[in-house]
Amino acid sequence: MTESPAHPRDRVRRPLAIAVLVFALLAAGLLLRPLLIPESHSAAPVLSPVEIGFSQDMSAHHQQALIMVQRLDSGVDPTVRRLAQQIADAQRMEIGTLLGWLRLANAAPQSAHPMAWMTADSAAAHDHSAMATGTSMPGMATQAELDALATARGKDAEVLFLQLMLRHHRGGVAMAKAADQLVASGPVKESARGMIASQSQEAGLMTIMLAQRNAQPLS
Template sequence: MTETPALQQKRPGRIARVWRPLTIAALALVLVATGMLLRPLVFPENHSAPPILSQVEIGFTQDMTAHHEQALIMVQRLDPGVDPTVRQLAQQIADTQRMEIGTMLGWLRLANASPDSKHPMSWMSSTAAHDHSMPTMTSTNSTSMPGMATQTELDSLATARGKDAEIQFLQLMLRHHTGGVAMAKAADQLIASGPVKETARGMITTQSQEAGLMTIMLAQRGSQPLS
C-alpha cells in the first residue's frame, strides 16, 4: 500500500515527538551523574567515620586483656594435684577469661589499636577519674592495675603443693578478681553504651560470683583473703 504524501509528512513529526522526551531524559541522567562526580570537587565532603572504640574503651580493653593474661598464668602455675573443686574453679576461670581475651583482642584489631598499653590505667586519668563515686583503684605492683600479683608471688605459687597451693591460689585469684571488678565498674561508669560496656558488666557479675566462692573455700581451709 502506497503512503500518501500527507502520511509521509506526518511520520517525521510523530517520530520527533516520541524521541524528544527520551532524549531529554537521557540528558538529565547524564547531568545528574556528572553532578554526583563533580560534587566532591566543588563541595569537598568533610565526613570522618566515627572511631570504632573510644579512648576509654581502648584503654580498658588493653588493660583488662593484660589482667586476664595474668589470671591464666596463675592457673597454669597451680599444682595439678590440688583438690578437684579448686582445680575445677581454676579451669572455669581460665575458660571464661581466655574467651574474653579473644573478644577484646578482636575489638582492638578492628580499632587498629595495639594489644598492649604503654600507659596502663591512663584511661582513668581523665576528669572522671576524680569523681568520688568511682571505684578506688589499688595495686600491688608497678603496673598500677589493681589486684595484680608480683613476680615473687607467682614464683611461690609455682612451687607450692597441696593445701598450701590451694590457699595461695585462692588468695591471689580472689585479690585479682577484686581488682578486675573495680576496673570493670570504672569502665561501666565511664562508657555510655555498647559492647565494651556490656562485657564489663558481665565481668562484674561473673567475677563477683567467683570471688564469693573463693572466699568460702578459703574459710573452709582456715585461711583469710589477702589484705
C-alpha cells in the first residue's frame, strides 16, 4: 500500500515548527545565561586599590635599592659586596612580579599619589611615619645621600651603604606590614609577608656589620 503524498501545507508547517522550537531554545539559553555565567561587569577586579597602590610603591622603593647597589664602590669588603648583590637579585625579581601584577590589573606602573593606599587610621601608617625622610615613602634616601654614596670609597662606602640600605629596608618592612594588615588574602599578601621575613633578616645582618665597623644606624 503506498503512502499518500504529504499535503503542501504539512511541508510548510514542519520547517516552521522547527524554527519556532529553535527560537524557543535560544531564548531560554539567553535567560539562563546570567544565572550560569556571571556577566563580566560583576567579576571581581584582579587587584584591589590597596594591592595596586602597594605594588606600585614597593616597585619604586625596590628600584632605589638597585640604584644604591649600582653606586656602591666595587672595591668594598667582599662580604658587603655579596650582601649588596643578594639584595639586588631578590628585589629585581620582586620588581618583575609586582609589575606583572600591575599589567594584569591594567594599572600604571607608578602611582600619582604614593602611599595613598594606606588608611589614615592604620597602625602601620603611624609606624612608618616616623621613619619618613622628607620623601613620600619611608626609608628612601635623598638625592644628596645617593650622590655621596657614589663618591664614597673603601670603609666610608661600606658604612654609608649599610646605613642607607638598613634604613631603606626598615621602611620597606613597614610598608609590607601595612599591606599585610590591609589585604585579607592572596598572592600580594603572601609576597608582602615574604618581604617582611627576608628584609628583616637582612636588616639584622646589616646592623651587625655596622657594629663591626664601629658605626651606628641612621636615625
